[in-house]
Amino acid sequence: xxxxxxxxxxxAALRPDLGRLLARMLVxxxxxxxxxxxxxxxxxxxxxxxxKMTLFHPDPAHDWAGLAAGFALALECSASAERRxxxxxxxxxxxxxxxxxxxxxxxxxxxxxxxxxxxEVFKDMGGPEEVARRFDLAxxxxxxxxxxxxxxxxxxxxxxHSHPFAVGSELCLVHNGSxxxxxxxxxxxxxxxxxxxxxxDSEVAAGYFAHRLQQGDSLADAMRAxxxxxxxxxxxxxxxxxxxxxxxxxxxxxxxxxxxxxDWVAMGSEWKAIAPLPGAAGARVWEPEPATVYAWxxx
Amino acid sequence: MxxxxxxxxxxRELNQxxxxxxxxxxxxxxxxxxxxxxxxxxxxxTQPVSITVEGHVGYYCAGMNEAADIVIDGHAGVxxxxxxxxxxxxxxxNASQAAGASGHGGLLVVEGDASARxxxxxxxxxxxxxxxxxxxxxFMAQAGRLVVCGDAGGDLxxxxxxxxxxxxxxxxxxxxxxxxxxxxxxxxxxxxxxxxxxxxxxxxxxxxxxxxxxxxxxxxxxxxxxx
Amino acid sequence: MDGRxxxxxxxxxxxxTIHEIQRAAAxxxxxxxxxxxxxxxxxxxxxxxxxxxxxxYPLEGYREKCATDVVIGARFAKKPIHLKIPVTIAGMSFGxxxxxxxxxxxxxATAMGTTTTTGDGGMTxxxxxxxxxxxxxxxxxxxxxxxxxxxxxxxxxVVVGQGAKPGxxxxxxxxxxxxxxxxxxxxxxxxxxxxxxxxxxWTGPDDLAIKIQELREITDWQKPIYVKVAxxxxxxxxxxxxxxxxxxxxxDGMQGGTGATQDVFIExxxxxxxxxxxxxxxxxxxxxxxxxxxxxxxGGIRSGADVAKALAMGADxxxxxxxxxxxxxxxxxxxxxxxAALGTAPGACHHCQTGRCPVGIATQDxxxxxxLDVDAAARRVRNFLSTMVLExxxxxxxxxxxxxxxxxxxxxxxxTVEAAAMAGVPLAGTSWIPGR
Numbered sequence: 021x022x023x024x025x026x027x028x029x030x031x032a033a034l035r036p037d038l039g040r041l042l043a044r045m046l047v048x049x050x051x052x053x054x055x056x057x058x059x060x061x062x063x064x065x066x067x068x069x070x071x072k073m074t075l076f077h078p079d080p081a082h083d084w085a086g087l088a089a090g091f092a093l094a095l096e097c098s099a100s101a102e103r104r105x106x107x108x109x110x111x112x113x114x115x116x117x118x119x120x121x122x123x124x125x126x127x128x129x130x131x132x133x134x135x136x137x138x139x140e141v142f143k144d145m146g147g148p149e150e151v152a153r154r155f156d157l158a159x160x161x162x163x164x165x166x167x168x169x170x171x172x173x174x175x176x177x178x179x180x181h182s183h184p185f186a187v188g189s190e191l192c193l194v195h196n197g198s199x200x201x202x203x204x205x206x207x208x209x210x211x212x213x214x215x216x217x218x219x220x221d222s223e224v225a226a227g228y229f230a231h232r233l234q235q236g237d238s239l240a241d242a243m244r245a246x247x248x249x250x251x252x253x254x255x256x257x258x259x260x261x262x263x264x265x266x267x268x269x270x271x272x273x274x275x276x277x278x279x280x281x282x283d284w285v286a287m288g289s290e291w292k293a294i295a296p297l298p299g300a301a302g303a304r305v306w307e308p309e310p311a312t313v314y315a316w317x318x319x
Numbered sequence: 320m321x322x323x324x325x326x327x328x329x330x331r332e333l334n335q336x337x338x339x340x341x342x343x344x345x346x347x348x349x350x351x352x353x354x355x356x357x358x359x360x361x362x363x364x365t366q367p368v369s370i371t372v373e374g375h376v377g378y379y380c381a382g383m384n385e386a387a388d389i390v391i392d393g394h395a396g397v398x399x400x401x402x403x404x405x406x407x408x409x410x411x412x413n414a415s416q417a418a419g420a421s422g423h424g425g426l427l428v429v430e431g432d433a434s435a436r437x438x439x440x441x442x443x444x445x446x447x448x449x450x451x452x453x454x455x456x457x458f459m460a461q462a463g464r465l466v467v468c469g470d471a472g473g474d475l476x477x478x479x480x481x482x483x484x485x486x487x488x489x490x491x492x493x494x495x496x497x498x499x500x501x502x503x504x505x506x507x508x509x510x511x512x513x514x515x516x517x518x519x520x521x522x523x524x525x526x527x528x529x530x531x532x533x534x535x536x537x538x539x540x541x542x543x544x545x546x
Numbered sequence: 547m548d549g550r551x552x553x554x555x556x557x558x559x560x561x562x563t564i565h566e567i568q569r570a571a572a573x574x575x576x577x578x579x580x581x582x583x584x585x586x587x588x589x590x591x592x593x594x595x596x597x598x599x600x601x602x603y604p605l606e607g608y609r610e611k612c613a614t615d616v617v618i619g620a621r622f623a624k625k626p627i628h629l630k631i632p633v634t635i636a637g638m639s640f641g642x643x644x645x646x647x648x649x650x651x652x653x654x655a656t657a658m659g660t661t662t663t664t665g666d667g668g669m670t671x672x673x674x675x676x677x678x679x680x681x682x683x684x685x686x687x688x689x690x691x692x693x694x695x696x697x698x699x700x701x702x703x704v705v706v707g708q709g710a711k712p713g714x715x716x717x718x719x720x721x722x723x724x725x726x727x728x729x730x731x732x733x734x735x736x737x738x739x740x741x742x743x744x745x746x747x748w749t750g751p752d753d754l755a756i757k758i759q760e761l762r763e764i765t766d767w768q769k770p771i772y773v774k775v776a777x778x779x780x781x782x783x784x785x786x787x788x789x790x791x792x793x794x795x796x797x798d799g800m801q802g803g804t805g806a807t808q809d810v811f812i813e814x815x816x817x818x819x820x821x822x823x824x825x826x827x828x829x830x831x832x833x834x835x836x837x838x839x840x841x842x843x844x845g846g847i848r849s850g851a852d853v854a855k856a857l858a859m860g861a862d863x864x865x866x867x868x869x870x871x872x873x874x875x876x877x878x879x880x881x882x883x884x885x886a887a888l889g890t891a892p893g894a895c896h897h898c899q900t901g902r903c904p905v906g907i908a909t910q911d912x913x914x915x916x917x918l919d920v921d922a923a924a925r926r927v928r929n930f931l932s933t934m935v936l937e938x939x940x941x942x943x944x945x946x947x948x949x950x951x952x953x954x955x956x957x958x959x960x961x962t963v964e965a966a967a968m969a970g971v972p973l974a975g976t977s978w979i980p981g982r
Contacts, residue, residue, distance in 0.1 A: 171751050196752070272454070273744075273749035273750075275396075275416065275753070289752075290356055291377060292355055292377055294356075295355050295374075295375060301374065305412065306413065307413070307416075307434040309472070330763065331763070335766060338766060359760040359762075359763040362763040362764045363693050363696075363764030363765070378760070379747070379756065382760050382763075383693040383696070397747060397753070397756075401746075402688065402693075416747070417747035420747040421746055423692065436746065436747075439747070440687070458746075459742060459746075461733060462732050480733060481733075481734060536737040537720060537737065537738050538578075539575075
């Protein structure tokens with residue numbers, strides 16, 4: 021149960037302002053989700069053959085430089101870590117798979133919040149204003165971003181339970197609603213090798229889409245398959261390498277608004293999330309239909 | 320003309336001011352600026368005042384309205400004019416889900432599109448939508464009339480009671496116990512009257528009428544698949 | 547002994563099961579009935595209070611005070627409700643009940659300084675007049691909902707669920723939909739009415755918070771706003787109600803009654819009041835909201851002992867429905883022939899759904915309704931409420947409490963392992979709470 025925001029900048033001139041705009045959108049959704057907040061920003065792509073991983077460790081003074089040095093030594097690559105609040109973005113000149121495997125093997129207490137060449141994911145407990153400040157969201161540039169404010173329904177309020185959830189390379193998911201069949205689905209996906217960090221229903225949706233993508237589905241096909249396999253109420257937004265995708269369940273009780281101008285495409289749980297954007301008053305505004313995949317960029 | 324800027328005043332202050340108006344008030348014309356998608360704007364009004372909101376509103380704008388004439392010059396969030404009793408609420412843009420939900424009387428006009436469940440559980444209100452309505456519109460609608468100038472989404476009029484639906488465009492599908500019924504002269508007159516009151520141009524002859532087949536009014540084993 | 551072997555009935559297919567299978571085979575539809583769950587469930591009967599002796603000192607029965615008042619709605623409302631006793635009358639609709647029954651309940655509650663509650667179908671003038679403190683329900687059906695009644699009530703109860711049917715909508719069968727009731731609900735007279743299971747314009751806590759804000763705006767933040775949930779996942783529902791801005795929470799256990807619901811629903815969905823209450827109190831404590839957001843618990847409350855035990859477990863008040871109807875005359879052995887005509891007998895009647903209530907409570911038939919004398923009925927409910935409170939005070943004084951709210955879980959012991967586990971109190975004679 022939550023608030024969702026998404027912003028895709030069509031006008032490159034706005035890119036330095038991406039974080040500032042998303043922060044304003046996120047703060048508007050504070051009432052919908054006072055427990056925790058998070059966001060994914062697509063920015064500053066790592067070079068071809070390199071990977072960016074956003075890492076979290078519960079100790080705010082964690083030695084990220086040490087981790088990066090160990091990483092570089094073990095994987096015989098260059099690696100650097102940039103601290104941002106309780107998280108750090110590790111950029112390394114290796115492929116994703118060995119990078120994630122090394123973190124999992126050597127630093128089990130470190131959570132990978134997102135991975136790919138562009139995506140950076142930050143999330144924490146607290147209201148959106150506080151969380152945005154902790155990570156200096158307003159200072160972040162980028163091409164597009166997703167954000168989430170959480171009102172926890174059944175699972176705990178922790179950093180790990182916050183959204184967005186990593187789905188796959190360059191992908192993350194945010195959810196407003198409540199799934200009704202996630203426990204059995206989680207067990208089935210776990211048997212298929214998908215790793216879950218929490219008992220959160222939304223993480224199951226993320227894991228489900230990740231699994232479908234591994235099996236060769238396009239994101240749009242995976243989301244359409246989700247209409248059959250994910251029971252309950254949802255508005256999902258999935259951040260992709262160059263855009264985002266939106267899906268509502270067939271009953272579509274949870275709100276969602278899309279808006280577009282020449283400069284941007286935005287998504288929000290309510291209009292007031294979109295209202296602070298420049299030119300919002302003149303935007304084309306509509307609501308996504310139930311059981312229909314909407315995508316910008318290559319979904 | 321009284322202007323209230325919601326960047327300066329709170330929703331609470333505005334609503335209280337409107338609730339405190341005496342029946343013989345001469346403060347009958349209001350403009351609200353910078354609504355910014357705020358919720359519960361103009362909820363529970365009881366006096367015949369005219370109010371224009373310049374911009375987009377959040378959930379439940381003009382909820383339970385009595386007597387007031389309200390124009391939203393923008394888009395409206397979930398449940399605009401929910402449980403409206405009387406008066407008029409006009410949305411110049413689009414309306415979100417559950418527009419006019421459980422409304423008892425008065426008139427709701429949406430000049431743009433209304434999304435899912437428009438007129439859900441309506442109990443006497445008249446709703447005129449210039450554009451299209453989303454799925455499950457007029458779900459369990461009990462009384463009143465829903466006029467849709469554009470298309471209707473899936474499962475229109477599911478579990479309908481005595482409300483009547485008129486649609487000019489395409490209907491994606493009908494819900495349980497909703498059926499197309501003959502369009503009589505009285506229906507055309509009703510549509511003409513509602514369009515005129517809504518200020519929306521349209522040809523009543525092009526509308527089709529949908530109502531309850533009344534097959535679910537009593538529990539029966541042979542209707543089990545519809546429950 | 548006549549030498550014939552005793553009849554041997556199947557445990558899996560006892561006579562009532564055989565009858566139900568054959569009834570379903572004949573009619574092709576589930577059984578709809580009134581009353582609450584009839585199966586045996588762990589309950590307050592499985593708990594006892596630990597009276598004082600040497601380590602603790604009791605209070606004198608009549609001279610030393612044991613206060614019973616409770617304030618509901620002080621969190622956000624400008625006009626909280628001050629109850630003189632921690633027992634309220636639960637929501638029961640005009641429709642399910644006769645106008646006379648509603649009036650009698652209202653007069654009794656007024657005399658005792660407590661609230662009655664409207665139901666699915668709206669507020670009647672009679673009950674507003676009879677009840678000095680009236681809680682107005684906002685239900686998924688929205689039958690009879692209007693701003694005038696919202697303003698003339700004393701508190702608002704947003705009903706999410708009912709203990710007899712968590713996740714289900716209301717029902718009122720055609721026999722009881724008279725012209726007046728049809729008019730209040732804007733339905734054709736005589737139809738089988740099924741009402742919605744979800745509210746038409748909100749789903750989930752984030753949207754509920756906005757709905758509560760709207761109700762507060764319409765009533766200028768004066769009225770306490772309760773959220774009523776059925777006991778299924780009370781830990782989550784209680785916390786989400788608090789987060790959504792409720793002034794008070796009503797938690798209805800699976801023993802809670804109904805005017806008409808599928809039997810399969812009544813007997814198989816939800817959890818009993820006992821474990822629900824413990825989960826709800828723990829949920830409030832986690833948020834540091836216990837005794838700040840009052841918790842009213844209902845479902846199978848029948849006596850002052852139940853009141854004392856519920857308050858000891860952490861409830862702020864209880865609410866009664868079925869017990870109040872029984873005080874009115876429900877299931878009294880009079881007009882026995884009419885019970886027989888319904889295929890039942892006094893003590894076993896659950897035929898509220900038929901509208902042919904032999905004692906004139908759950909009916910809209912004027913002749914039947916006339917069987918309930920409103921003054922005498924009101925007196926009986928008043929006497930019953932008074933007795934419940936006296937009983938609860940007696941027990942609380944024995945535990946040395948000068949206010950019912952000072953009863954604690956540590957004043958309780960459980961007689962069964964099941965009750966110990968569900969209520970979270972030690973099995974009598976041990977310090978063992980199963981699961982801890």
